[in-house]
Amino acid sequence: MKQSNKIIFWGFIAILISFETVYVVRSDFSTANAKGLEFISNVLPIDLSQYNLTLKSYGEVKLPSDIGVNPLKGFKKEVLTYTLESNKGTLEVICTVTNGAVSGCFLEVRSGSVILDRHYSDPIDAAEGFLKKYQSYYKTNLADMIELLHKVNSLKNVTLVSGSLKLTIETKRSSIPPFGDKVRFRWTRVYNGCEYLVLDIGFLNGVLHGMVDHRVVYVIGDTSVNISKEQAIEIAMEYVKNYSYLMPDMTRISNFNVSKDRAVAELFPAVKYANVLYPYWSVTLYLNETYPGGVYALLVGVWADNGEVFFCNNQAAGGLYPPPDDNTRSGSATTEHSISPYMTALAVLAAITFIVMVVIYTKKRGK
Amino acid sequence: MKVVKLARSRALALLFISFFGMSHLIGIKFVNAYYGSGVFCPNRYIPENPPGDTYNEIVLSTYTCYYIAMYLWEHYYPGYCYFYYGDPFDGDPVVTASTYSNSIMLTLYALEQSSDKVTVFSKGHCTPWGTYGVHYQLLCTFYPDAAKDSIHIFPYTNQAKCRFCFIWHCGTARSYPVPPPYRDVDGPIGLPLAFTHNVAMTKYGTSGPCVYLGWIWLSPQFESEIPGHPPWQYAHFACYFFYCMHYYGWDVWYTLNYLAQEIYGTYDFESCPLYDSLIVWGNRYMTLNY
Numbered sequence: 001m002k003q004s005n006k007i008i009f010w011g012f013i014a015i016l017i018s019f020e021t022v023y024v025v026r027s028d029f030s031t032a033n034a035k036g037l038e039f040i041s042n043v044l045p046i047d048l049s050q051y052n053l054t055l056k057s058y059g060e061v062k063l064p065s066d067i068g069v070n071p072l073k074g075f076k077k078e079v080l081t082y083t084l085e086s087n088k089g090t091l092e093v094i095c096t097v098t099n100g101a102v103s104g105c106f107l108e109v110r111s112g113s114v115i116l117d118r119h120y121s122d123p124i125d126a127a128e129g130f131l132k133k134y135q136s137y138y139k140t141n142l143a144d145m146i147e148l149l150h151k152v153n154s155l156k157n158v159t160l161v162s163g164s165l166k167l168t169i170e171t172k173r174s175s176i177p178p179f180g181d182k183v184r185f186r187w188t189r190v191y192n193g194c195e196y197l198v199l200d201i202g203f204l205n206g207v208l209h210g211m212v213d214h215r216v217v218y219v220i221g222d223t224s225v226n227i228s229k230e231q232a233i234e235i236a237m238e239y240v241k242n243y244s245y246l247m248p249d250m251t252r253i254s255n256f257n258v259s260k261d262r263a264v265a266e267l268f269p270a271v272k273y274a275n276v277l278y279p280y281w282s283v284t285l286y287l288n289e290t291y292p293g294g295v296y297a298l299l300v301g302v303w304a305d306n307g308e309v310f311f312c313n314n315q316a317a318g319g320l321y322p323p324p325d326d327n328t329r330s331g332s333a334t335t336e337h338s339i340s341p342y343m344t345a346l347a348v349l350a351a352i353t354f355i356v357m358v359v360i361y362t363k364k365r366g367k
Numbered sequence: 368m369k370v371v372k373l374a375r376s377r378a379l380a381l382l383f384i385s386f387f388g389m390s391h392l393i394g395i396k397f398v399n400a401y402y403g404s405g406v407f408c409p410n411r412y413i414p415e416n417p418p419g420d421t422y423n424e425i426v427l428s429t430y431t432c433y434y435i436a437m438y439l440w441e442h443y444y445p446g447y448c449y450f451y452y453g454d455p456f457d458g459d460p461v462v463t464a465s466t467y468s469n470s471i472m473l474t475l476y477a478l479e480q481s482s483d484k485v486t487v488f489s490k491g492h493c494t495p496w497g498t499y500g501v502h503y504q505l506l507c508t509f510y511p512d513a514a515k516d517s518i519h520i521f522p523y524t525n526q527a528k529c530r531f532c533f534i535w536h537c538g539t540a541r542s543y544p545v546p547p548p549y550r551d552v553d554g555p556i557g558l559p560l561a562f563t564h565n566v567a568m569t570k571y572g573t574s575g576p577c578v579y580l581g582w583i584w585l586s587p588q589f590e591s592e593i594p595g596h597p598p599w600q601y602a603h604f605a606c607y608f609f610y611c612m613h614y615y616g617w618d619v620w621y622t623l624n625y626l627a628q629e630i631y632g633t634y635d636f637e638s639c640p641l642y643d644s645l646i647v648w649g650n651r652y653m654t655l656n657y
Contacts, residue, residue, distance in 0.1 A: 057615050064434050067606055068427060068590075069598040071630075079625075081615060094621060096628065104628045106621065106635070170638070184638055202634040210624065210634035246422040253421075268595045282595055293421035294492070299592055313592040313600075314421060317585035318492035318506075318537035 029058050032078040036095040039102040040082065042137040044093070045129055045208055050115045051084040056092070074274060075099060075217070088112045099275075101216035107208055114207045123183040123203045124152055130201060130208060138216075145187050145199070155183060164189050165198075180205040191223035194267040194279035194304070220269070221276040225304040229265045232281035232307070236263070236300035239309045240285060247292055256298065257288040267304060279304040284315065294318060402443035402655075403482030405474050407489040408432035408452040409507050424590045425453075428490055431589055431602045435488050438613040442655050446482055449474050453507075476523040484657060486531040487562060490589070490605070493536035497553040501542045505534070505558075516561035517554025527564035530577045530657055534558055535605060539581030540646035544568070559648050568649035576657070578619055578649040585644075599630050612655050620651040 033055065041048050061077035063070060076099050084091040089112020096104035120126040128149055135142040148167045151160055160167045165187060172182040184202045188195040196218075201211040227235070237258060244254035264284045269277040281302040290296050297315040302308070410425040420428070429452050440448035451474070478485045492506040496515060504513035505520075514520055542557030549555055549566055560566065563577040589602035604626060611622045620636070627639035636642055 059614050061610070063603065063606060063610065064430070067431055067434070067602050068600045071599045071603055077629075079611075079615060081617070092621075094617075094625065096625070104625075104634075106624050106628070108621065172637075182637065184634065186633075197632045200632060200634045200638075202638065210628065212628045212632055212634050214632060247419065248422050248425055250422075266595065270597050282597075284594065292419060293424060294588060295421070299594060301597055311592065311597055313590070314423075314588070315591050315594075316421070316424065316588035317591075318588070 028060065028078065031100065032080060032097045033058065035097050035100065035102055036080040036082065039095055039105065039137065040084075040093060043130070043133045044105075044107065045117050045120070045126060045133070046084070046091070047115045047117045048084075050086045050088070051091070052086070054083045054085075056081040056083050083110075086112075086115055088115050098217045103214070103217045104210070104212045106210040109204075109207065116207070120206060122155060123185075123206060124149060124155060126203055126206060126208065127183075127185050127201060130211075140215075148187070149185070161190070164191060166190050166195065182209070189220065191220070192225035192267075192279065192304075194223065194225065194269055196220050196269050196277060218269075218271070218275050218277045221272060221278050222305055223279060225267065225279050227281065227302060227304050227307045229281065232265045232283055232302045232304070233260070233263045233285075235302050235307050235309065236265075236281075236283035236285055236298075236312075239300055239312060240298050243298065243312050245293070245295070245314060253292050253295075256285075256291065258285045258298070259288050260285075262286040270301065272303070280310070400483040401481075402446040402484050402486060403448070403478035404436070404439035404443055404446065404486040405449045405478055405488075406432050406436040406439065406451070407474075407487075407491070407505075408450075409489075409491040409505065410453040411492060411506065420588070421590065424588050427600075427602050428452075428589045431606050432488070432490055434606050435609045438609045439486055439488070439655075442613045443486070447478060449478065473523070475520065475529065479524060479526040479528045482528060484531075485529045486655065487529055488533045488535070488609070490535040490586075493534075493538050493558075493586070495538065495541075497551070499551060499553075501551070501556055502553050503536075503538060503542060503558045505536055505539075516558050517550070517556070520558070520561040521555045521564075524562055524564060529562045529564075531653060531655065532559075532562045532578070533580040533608075534562065535582070535586050537582055537586045538584060539586070540579075540583045540648065541581075543579075543648055563649070565649065571647050571651055572649050573652055575650040578647060578651065578653040578657075580619070580645065580647050583644055583646050593630060596630055596632075604630065616654055616656065618652045618654045619647060623647070623651075 040053070058078070058080050061072060061079060063072055078097040080095045080097070082093045082095070084093060090110040091114060092108045092110055094106045095102055120129060128146055131142050131146050131149070144162065144165050148160055148162050148165055152158065152169065155171055156169070157171055158169050168186045170184040174180060174182070182202060182204055184200070186200045187198040189198055197212070197214040199211065199213050199215070202209045237260060240256055240258060243256070244252040246252055263286070265281045267279055268282050270280050272278040281304055283300040283302060285298045285300065287296055287298070293314065294316040295314045296317065299313045299315050300309060301311040303310060408428055410428060411419045432452060433450065436448055436450035475485070475487070489505060493503050494506060494513070496502050496504050502516050504515040506513045539558045543559040545556045545560050545566060549560060555561060558581065559568065559579045563579050565575070565577045568575060568577055568579060587601040589600060589605065591601055593599045593601060593604070607626055608622055611617050611625060612619070617625070623636035627633045627636040631639040633639045
């Protein structure tokens with residue numbers, strides 16, 4: 001094939017791909033947008049009839065694939081930002097759609113006040129209202145979560161447990177205007193000492209501020225914890241005997257002097273495969289000295305069911321350690337219509353640019 | 368030392384190509400003012416004198432900073448985008464103190480000269496210095512030289528155009544706010560002041576023309592996994608931060624809240640373990656289009 005023909009051929013392929021991409025994106029977008037709108041209208045405690053809703057941006061998260069292990073592998077993340085305007089004020093709502101379900105949202109009052117769908121007596125009432133709307137929307141049973149909420153007598157920092165369900169309430173008062181009074185409700189399932197996040201919601205000055213739902217993203221797998229904390233530390237200690245890492249001059253750093261007394265092991269859930277969570281021991285082995293690379297500890301992941309080590313990682317920092325006593329650480333009318341011309345324009349721009357390039361190339365060849 | 372200054376002709380070609388890559392995004396806004404950006408990654412290579420960075424850290428931080436530079440370049444096109452990194456691997460000389468210091472000061476100066484506004488990201492190490500130990504210096508690739516707040520940065524940002532700064536080095540949020548007269552025998556105090564020339568930024572504030580992000584103590588290395596949340600690494604956090612700010616047009620606060628949800632499973636940043644470690648001085652509602 002001649003060089004010019006090759007260019008034309010690949011150019012057409014590029015144009016076809018770009019058009020195909022546009023349609024795929026539009027299809028994906030429509031589904032995600034529908035989910036976002038459903039969530040806003042059915043779950044958020046606002047009187048949507050008073051608001052003019054506009055989609056501000058949409059995007060599918062695509063992190064670079066060559067930065068470590070891609071944590072989003074297997075998860076399709078779509079993010080939609082909406083603006084809701086009323087005569088009382090402006091809100092912005094961010095919805096995260098993971099694998100087709102709304103897994104998170106964040107609501108920010110940009111100006112004025114919020115027009116709620118009804119009066120809520122306090123954040124507990126608001127939380128219950130949210131749960132009821134949420135279970136109706138997802139057609140799921142959140143009765144045990146609501147029941148646990150009923151046991152809260154007054155708004156204060158408290159942890160309640162009922163069976164495997166745990167509710168933690170954190171309150172925070174602030175005189176600084178944007179912070180305001182915050183109340184956080186966090187429901188987790190506790191199996192064999194490992195906490196699996198169910199739902200985390202927060203209210204700012206009585207208005208829903210954000211939520212994260214892991215039920216729609218992850219599946220809890222085998223919750224067995226057959227390895228004790230002490231065993232996990234032993235396994236990690238044994239593992240790091242053969243662990244090493246490389247320095248830029250190609251020397252290997254190994255034989256770590258680990259302080260077993262300061263070893264910390266905590267149970268967390270982690271994805272073992274697909275979206276299935278298993279418990280693992282996160283073992284932090286503090287080193288008795290800082291090793292090359294600023295490495296002060298080794299973090300070892302040990303599956304709690306079978307004791308298999310699935311990662312070992314350097315914990316390193318740049319050289320400024322806190323003193324021991326430091327306590328500071330401690331109805332969218334415009335959306336669908338506005339997109340089509342934009343995406344089409346991109347494809348047309350691509351086509352025009354390609355044609356111009358071909359013409360220039362052909363003229364140059366003709367000379 | 369490698370310096371990448373994206374030439375306009377090449378940039379145009381890349382912009383064309385990037386349209387295909389960006390077709391999964393809707394609602395992108397382009398900026399009107401002339402913005403410049405500088406990304407610094409002074410990887411450390413000090414095998415005989417720890418803490419030099421590990422091999423993996425150097426590779427990971429260089430890649431991550433490259434992506435951050437690309438996001439900023441794409442966002443601020445046709446503004447200048449400088450990307451500096453120390454590269455001990457391919458036979459190039461490592462970044463010496465003078466080159467880095469000179470580079471950073473010349474870069475900041477050049478960016479302020481040629482731009483209306485300047486965004487800076489830097490990743491590396493930092494230590495205190497000065498008579499009272501309240502000054503901070505960004506360590507260079509080669510010990511013991513460093514870019515000192517009052518000597519190598521403050522004088523070259525005197526147009527106060529560095530209004531969006533994220534300095535991912537240890538302790539870079541310290542020595543702020545600075546009481547009058549804002550200096551001691553070693554000159555103007557602290558990196559927030561040195562970069563922004565702003566003395567009125569408040570912690571996690573909501574107004575003002577500047578935002579400065581830094582770490583109160585340890586700045587985690589990019590290769591470190593975020594405890595309890597494998598396989599997330601701090602490299603992902605930094606990259607995701609600029610990804611969201613660039614592609615979604617979010618402000619700092621939205622972005623931090625979103626990352627808290629995605630990585631830590633807490634509904635907002637204030638509930639996440641990084642709060643009060645990763646400090647935001649100034650206007651947290653600033654987007655990249657400030």
